[in-house]
Amino acid sequence: MPLTSKQPYKKTTQMPTDYTKTETRKKMISRNRKIGLYRRLTLMTLVFTLIAGSLIFMLIKQKHVLAEKEQQKIELQQDLAKQKEKQDDLKIQIAKLKDDDYIAKLARKDLFLSEDGEIIFSIPKASEKDKKKTNSKE
Numbered sequence: 001m002p003l004t005s006k007q008p009y010k011k012t013t014q015m016p017t018d019y020t021k022t023e024t025r026k027k028m029i030s031r032n033r034k035i036g037l038y039r040r041l042t043l044m045t046l047v048f049t050l051i052a053g054s055l056i057f058m059l060i061k062q063k064h065v066l067a068e069k070e071q072q073k074i075e076l077q078q079d080l081a082k083q084k085e086k087q088d089d090l091k092i093q094i095a096k097l098k099d100d101d102y103i104a105k106l107a108r109k110d111l112f113l114s115e116d117g118e119i120i121f122s123i124p125k126a127s128e129k130d131k132k133k134t135n136s137k138e
Helices: 018-097 100-111 128-137
Strands: none
Touching: 018 100
């Protein structure tokens, strides 16, 4: 079997010279630096991933809170519109209650009060059975 130049003969040993020692030491230092570099890069990647993950989590959480606040705002605006409508109705009712004619009409209707010489006839309201009978007869 022919020997190639890349394969050293197995029975030979390398003599430890200063040059070989320094070259071996340089290779070890270079290898240790590469290992340290890979470790630092791995650590930095891990830290970056954690920071990016926490920022994304906070962003999602804030969007969720914002959506809840928007929904709450819409509900409160609807409630405000209802309250304003109620306030307008109450203002109209206050204005009516300041009118003496309206108060007299209300007293006649609800309390069965009358003016001098008036006779009040109370007609009972038709119940649902009576309404059905009148509708079926027609």
